[in-house]
Amino acid sequence: MNRMISFILNYKGFIIAGLLSVIIISFYIVGEMTAHQRTGAVQTGPLRFLSLAWQEDAVKVVHEITDQWNQLHPEQQVEVIQGSWNAVHDFLITGFETGDIPDIFHYESAIIVDFALRGYLADLSPYISNEMREDILDVNWASVTRSSGEVIGIPFLTASSIVLYNPDLFADAGVIPPTMENPWTWDDVHSAAKKLTLDRDGDGAIDQWGTALGLRNCANILMNLSISFGGSFFYNDDQGDIEVRVSEPEKKLLGTLAKMLFVDKTMAPSGVGKSGTEMIPGFLAGNYAMVVSSGAWARQQLVENAGEGFHWAVMPPIKAITQSLGVNTQTLSIPRSCTRQAVAMEFVQFLLSAENTTRLAISDWVLPSRRSSIEDPRLQDVPSGWNVVTKNTPFLSVGPWVGLPGYVEWKSRVANPIFQEFFAGRMSIEEVAERIEKESTSVLARYQVRGLKW
Amino acid sequence: MANPVTMTAPPRNRNLDQLQLLLPIMVPVLLISFIPLVRGIYIGFTDYELGGQINFSGLDNYRIMMQDRFFWRSMGVGFLWTAVVTALQIGLGMILALLLNQGLRWTSLYSVLMLVPWAMPPIVRGLMWRQIYSPDTGALNLILTQLGLIDNPINWLASFEWALPAIIVAGVWGEIPKAALFFLAGLKTIPGSLYEAAELDGASAIRKFRHITLPMMKPVIAAVVSLSFMWNFNAFGLIWILTQGGPGGLTRLPMLAAYEEAFRYGYVGYAAAIGNVMVIIISIFLFFYLRLQLKERTG
Numbered sequence: 001m002n003r004m005i006s007f008i009l010n011y012k013g014f015i016i017a018g019l020l021s022v023i024i025i026s027f028y029i030v031g032e033m034t035a036h037q038r039t040g041a042v043q044t045g046p047l048r049f050l051s052l053a054w055q056e057d058a059v060k061v062v063h064e065i066t067d068q069w070n071q072l073h074p075e076q077q078v079e080v081i082q083g084s085w086n087a088v089h090d091f092l093i094t095g096f097e098t099g100d101i102p103d104i105f106h107y108e109s110a111i112i113v114d115f116a117l118r119g120y121l122a123d124l125s126p127y128i129s130n131e132m133r134e135d136i137l138d139v140n141w142a143s144v145t146r147s148s149g150e151v152i153g154i155p156f157l158t159a160s161s162i163v164l165y166n167p168d169l170f171a172d173a174g175v176i177p178p179t180m181e182n183p184w185t186w187d188d189v190h191s192a193a194k195k196l197t198l199d200r201d202g203d204g205a206i207d208q209w210g211t212a213l214g215l216r217n218c219a220n221i222l223m224n225l226s227i228s229f230g231g232s233f234f235y236n237d238d239q240g241d242i243e244v245r246v247s248e249p250e251k252k253l254l255g256t257l258a259k260m261l262f263v264d265k266t267m268a269p270s271g272v273g274k275s276g277t278e279m280i281p282g283f284l285a286g287n288y289a290m291v292v293s294s295g296a297w298a299r300q301q302l303v304e305n306a307g308e309g310f311h312w313a314v315m316p317p318i319k320a321i322t323q324s325l326g327v328n329t330q331t332l333s334i335p336r337s338c339t340r341q342a343v344a345m346e347f348v349q350f351l352l353s354a355e356n357t358t359r360l361a362i363s364d365w366v367l368p369s370r371r372s373s374i375e376d377p378r379l380q381d382v383p384s385g386w387n388v389v390t391k392n393t394p395f396l397s398v399g400p401w402v403g404l405p406g407y408v409e410w411k412s413r414v415a416n417p418i419f420q421e422f423f424a425g426r427m428s429i430e431e432v433a434e435r436i437e438k439e440s441t442s443v444l445a446r447y448q449v450r451g452l453k454w
Numbered sequence: 455m456a457n458p459v460t461m462t463a464p465p466r467n468r469n470l471d472q473l474q475l476l477l478p479i480m481v482p483v484l485l486i487s488f489i490p491l492v493r494g495i496y497i498g499f500t501d502y503e504l505g506g507q508i509n510f511s512g513l514d515n516y517r518i519m520m521q522d523r524f525f526w527r528s529m530g531v532g533f534l535w536t537a538v539v540t541a542l543q544i545g546l547g548m549i550l551a552l553l554l555n556q557g558l559r560w561t562s563l564y565s566v567l568m569l570v571p572w573a574m575p576p577i578v579r580g581l582m583w584r585q586i587y588s589p590d591t592g593a594l595n596l597i598l599t600q601l602g603l604i605d606n607p608i609n610w611l612a613s614f615e616w617a618l619p620a621i622i623v624a625g626v627w628g629e630i631p632k633a634a635l636f637f638l639a640g641l642k643t644i645p646g647s648l649y650e651a652a653e654l655d656g657a658s659a660i661r662k663f664r665h666i667t668l669p670m671m672k673p674v675i676a677a678v679v680s681l682s683f684m685w686n687f688n689a690f691g692l693i694w695i696l697t698q699g700g701p702g703g704l705t706r707l708p709m710l711a712a713y714e715e716a717f718r719y720g721y722v723g724y725a726a727a728i729g730n731v732m733v734i735i736i737s738i739f740l741f742f743y744l745r746l747q748l749k750e751r752t753g
Contacts, residue, residue, distance in 0.1 A: 273612020
């Protein structure tokens, strides 16, 4: 006994070190084992559903529908995890790499394409009911269907852009807003903007701008607008490879916006560097007569924050060559590593039933992907602008860049910085064209080498 | 039977005793810090991409880096940022420390107030400065327009002219206290008799600073410059909150570039390689800087 105590006392340093190593190493081992369990063995417990709904009503609707499911399916509960658009990307990527990933997650088509190319996503096509397949618009399916027919997410909301305007400022300036039958061309916008750009308090500085556009994420806006100009930045070359070109239609688009910003000076310069959301307070303050590209969800902010006597309305899409609107779709996807894909998909079909899709769309103020929801009487309301938003449906179209390997990187590395410099007035259209064509090649080459196919 | 000798401590090896004292702290450091660090360095020599396998790729990442315009541009921004922020923070920190060392009233209160910016996490500082720089509601635009210095509000963080100065101001503000605190401690160690002797010889304040304070403070300055250089070169949180590297990549510091490579574009191996290069650059800088400092001190 004495020997043992003296041994412990003499070698206590080694003993503590030994114990610590055992503890830490066992953490490693437990971590490794559970990581494999998550991807391997059959799981039990509730399905985890990562939702990105953020508007108060939308969060409520998601929870109500999930509660309803949980009551009907006591054997297979679903737990909602509240995510945020700002942090979801890092959350999902670390999740995919470690195997600790929600069973169902909410995101957007432009980005899950990249996930699918990395092999992260399950093919949902075998599980989709005929009713759902037929009810959701083809343009939405196009944004999530691979050439092999694999479906990587269920599209349920469509982020399309709308044109907001202030009818009172229009009436003051004697400008008659366009109708669905007679939409404006960009020339009409130019001339209306001139009449609407005013120095109201007579201090020599403009305080009411004809148009405004939040240009921080200008690549998204320009790509989606380019379709209506008949351009799309991405073209198939002779060998069937994708090539980036800034040709006449793209230059026309840049010139149209630059004319208002730099020549006519009818577009609010404060929009350069602001996001779409950040334009809304200025619109509510009556500083802008039109916001030419805004998310449909911005209407919720208007309804909530508009002061007494403030009026607003939604204008039909502006016509370049066409009135086409590029779309980005909000989706629900299931990771390939999920071991309960069939039941997870059952929940998705429940959450995205026709009635529930309508509820989600109304609470999120975004266009639903289902035909039956778009035709729902609740989505024809005039004062909230729903009537124009749903009538925009025929103009929705998918850009040729959807599914293009490397598009996400191209957009943030090449397009955004160059367009930002252009709108800061530091570059000519010719320079934009030259730089985009030059820089695109090196970025996209990395992906072409790997031979990724959508 | 009992042998009294066994009850006394046996003669033991001194090295073994030292090892015993060190081991309990070495084991966690090895397992929790060192192994992940080595793994991180190793990943810098692989082609690891998100969703892919990890294969050793030798120096491929570094060959790509040589020709990577985005990388070199962010290194350029990184050096500019590090040099300006470090220089300003040393200069302003020294001034602040000298003031606090004058034996004014309430010195201890000022010292505590001075520490406030440093006590805030960079993310919180970033959120605060974002409020200040906000184009519509920010205090800076409000003050400048009220003073009549500018007509229209400036969008500081989105402007190609102002974004870099704006983040530098925010960066310096948060880092001055650290420098001032070290310098203040250094100033307290300078014997007052040196100044008294200089005063008897009729030395001016500037001469006293140049010939007594600065030489005496050299080791402290060397330490603060080295630490600040490392901290500033590796800055991330503050800039990420303020500009996310924009506009047009103008404020994309190397750490932001590495983050984007890994988490936005999925090139984890390449991002780790950028990290390795940053470590090498910092080491080279510190090696030459400290060698210079030590030589001067002994010489």
